[in-house]
Every structure is written in structure tokens, then in C-alpha cells.
Amino acid sequence: MITAGIIGGTGYTAGELIWLLLHHPAAELKFVYSNSQSGKAVTSVHTDLKGDTDLKFSNEIQEVDVIFLCLPHGKAKEFLQENPVSDKTRLIDLSNDYRLGLKLGDKSFTYGLPELDKEAIMGSNYVANPGCFATGIQLALLPLARERLLKDEVHVHAITGSTGAGAGLSSTTHFSWRSNNLSVYKAFQHQHLDEIKQSIRKLDSGFKQEINFIPLRGDFARGIFASIYTNADLSLEQAYQLYEQYYRNAPFTVVSREEISLKEVVNTNRCFIQLQQHGKKLLIITAIDNLLKGASGQAVQNMNLMFGLEETAGLKLKSTKF
Structure with missing residues (x-):
């Protein structure tokens, strides 16, 4: 079993990660680190995990095979x-701190988009997980980029749910403001643009x-729906063949x-x-x-690749369409 720990255990992404690791067939979650909640039950914050775990938050770091960093950006x-963590411990950072080439001492982080560079992830001990907008937009553009078909400006319109802003409350995340509402933010200057271009x-x-x-x-809780357009010298059938070929070995991109x-x-x-x-x-x-x-x-997909597991292990999940 792969032993795992989480640093920064109270946010939305940490809650999802805890659930995935608790039910992963080849992983054992050993600790969830939080200074503010140390000693309290994990289910006191993540109430949807009641019945799944008896773990308590800790302010001590155990030696494990992999640590996931679910901290705010910059932290x-x-x-x-x-x-400092052991050189034997692999790191997966979910913040944006190491996505653009920043090193941890002499250690480099691999950008963790499997559809872009799966082999590099498989050989890496340190992975920088992509941003959410960046993931959806890159997956739209990578097949065109590989064939050098992005010759004109690219236009992106993407809407995200309120969980994208994190668990902390702000003037634009509480229910009264968000419900039945829609607004633009960070137009033309969103922080994920740099990793997309990279x-x-x-x-x-x-x-x-x-x-x-x-x-x-958006006025919904979770998900990103993006529409991207650019000029391309392709028929629709040629475009579909290009995308289907590019993602033929990508189990999660349909x-x-x-x-x-x-x-x-x-x-x-x-x-x-x-398309x-x-x-x-x-x-x-x-x-x-x-x-x-x-x-x-x-x-978790990156963890699977880093440890030589089946890429889909612990991730065969079904949507709630209705």
C-alpha cells in the first residue's frame, strides 16, 4: 500500500482528496495536517465523510510515501x-507555487497534466498539479498545438462553479450574491494563462x-464549462480525427x-x-x-502514474446527471 498524507486539510480540494484516498485500492491515508483543527475529527469539517473515517486532524508530519499539498497559493x-520532508517522500502540489518552473532547492517539479507529458510524470518525484481552468482549456488546445495549427488568436469563455473560489467566504461566494447571478472576473489576466501558454x-x-x-x-457549486474558438484550416471531420488520435490513450478525456x-x-x-x-x-x-x-x-491520477499503478485506480467515478 502507498502511504499518503495531506497538508492543508480543511478546504474543498482536501475534502475530495481525503475521500478518494480513503477508497483507493492501493493507498492508505495516514494523516491530514491542519494547525487550526489539530485534534478534531476530520468529519467535524468534512461532514460528508461521516461513516468513512475516524481520522483526526494532526499538526505532525509522518514519514509517508507521498504528500499532497492542499494549501492556498503561495503557502x-x-x-x-x-x-523539510524526506527525500524519500514524493510531493504533489495542488497550488500554483511550482507550476511555472520554481524549484524546491535543487529539485524540479514536473507539470502534472497526464495528457501532455505522462512519461515525465511517471519518472518524477515532484509534481505540480495543474489549475482547474488551465486543465479544461489546455485539453481543448493541445491537439491543435501539437500540429502547429494555432496560428490565430484564441478566444476563451469559461464559467466556473463557486467551489473554484475555495471554502473561505467572500462577497462573491456567499449564496445570496451567487444565486441567480453571473459575473466576469480577471478578464484577459487570469493567473492560469501563464501555465496554459507554457x-x-x-x-x-x-x-x-x-x-x-x-x-x-456561475451560480452553481462545481464544474467548469468552457467554449474556445479559433480559426483552423480543418474540416470538422479532420478536427475530430485529430482529437480522437491525440486522446486515444487518455482514459479520462472523452x-x-x-x-x-x-x-x-x-x-x-x-x-x-x-467540436x-x-x-x-x-x-x-x-x-x-x-x-x-x-x-x-x-x-490522484498523477499519484497512480508516479507509483506505477493503473492510471484509473480509485477514479472510476460516475457523474450525478439527474
Whole structure:
């Protein structure tokens, strides 16, 4: 069994990760670290886990095979500087601290998008988990990038559920504001743009086009639904063949020739992709669960690859469509 620990155990992604590890066929969750909740039952915060675990939050780090960092952005680097872990322990960071090439001493982190660089993840001890928006948008663009077909500006319109903002309350996350509401935020300057461009340039070093990204806050709890379009010199059939070929060995990325919807992927580690053609424009529609394929599920997928397990182990989940 792979022994695992979680640093930062009270947020939404930590709650999903705890559940996945508790039910993983080849993993044993040994500790959930939280200074603020130390000594309290994990189920006192994650009440949906009642009956699944008797674990209590701890403020001590045990030596385990893998540690997942579920800390706020900027805090993972700080934590690891103050709390060195054994060289024998593998790390998977769910924050954005190590996604853009920052090193931990002399240790480099591999960017953990399996559909981009699975072999590198399999050989890595340190993985930086991708962002949620970045995951859905990259999976829409990677097949085009590999063939160097991103020759014009890319336009992205993507809407996320309230869990994407984390468990802490703010003026734009509480129910009275979010319900029956919609708003744009961080237009053209979202922090995930840098990692999206980094991945595209890994496949197409000459990519210099603008990615015009308009993120929106939705009035639902979880999921990201993105529509991306750009000019592409392809027929719709050629585009589908390109995407189906690229994702032929990607167990969680499904290219659909039928209309997709968000609820089909919520509570799963899947990304659904649908294509449309409108004149010279190729429209790529993607749907993911921001807490699973966009965070905790993808982290477990990376753990599976790092330890030589079946990629889908512990992640055969069904959506709640109805």
C-alpha cells in the first residue's frame, strides 16, 4: 500500500482528496495536517465523510510515501521551506507555487497534466498539479498545438462553479450574491494563462498568439464549462480525427460527437470535449469537474502514474446527471 498524507486539510480540494484516498485500492491515508483543527475529527469539517473515517486532524508530519499539498497559493513554498520532508517522500502540489518552473532547492517539479507529458510524470518525484481552468482549456488546445495549427488568436469563455473560489467566504461566494447571478472576473489576466501558454509552447515553441480568456462566476457549486474558438484550416471531420488520435490513450478525456453538458462530468475525473465548425472557426467545448479533474482527481491520477499503478485506480467515478 502507498502511504499518503495531506497538508492543508480543511478546504474543498482536501475534502475530495481525503475521500478518494480513503477508497483507493492501493493507498492508505495516514494523516491530514491542519494547525487550526489539530485534534478534531476530520468529519467535524468534512461532514460528508461521516461513516468513512475516524481520522483526526494532526499538526505532525509522518514519514509517508507521498504528500499532497492542499494549501492556498503561495503557502506551499513557504511550508516546505519551514518543514523539510524526506527525500524519500514524493510531493504533489495542488497550488500554483511550482507550476511555472520554481524549484524546491535543487529539485524540479514536473507539470502534472497526464495528457501532455505522462512519461515525465511517471519518472518524477515532484509534481505540480495543474489549475482547474488551465486543465479544461489546455485539453481543448493541445491537439491543435501539437500540429502547429494555432496560428490565430484564441478566444476563451469559461464559467466556473463557486467551489473554484475555495471554502473561505467572500462577497462573491456567499449564496445570496451567487444565486441567480453571473459575473466576469480577471478578464484577459487570469493567473492560469501563464501555465496554459507554457504547455502550448512545449508542443509548439513558436506559439505567440493571444489567448483572450474571459472567466465567469456561475451560480452553481462545481464544474467548469468552457467554449474556445479559433480559426483552423480543418474540416470538422479532420478536427475530430485529430482529437480522437491525440486522446486515444487518455482514459479520462472523452471526445464526443454528440452535445455535451456540465452535469455529465461533475463528480468524475473526466473531461468531455465536443467540436463544432462555423465557417473557418473551430469551436471546442470542454467540461470538467473543477474539484476532481481540475484538482484532487488529477492529483490522484498523477499519484497512480508516479507509483506505477493503473492510471484509473480509485477514479472510476460516475457523474450525478439527474
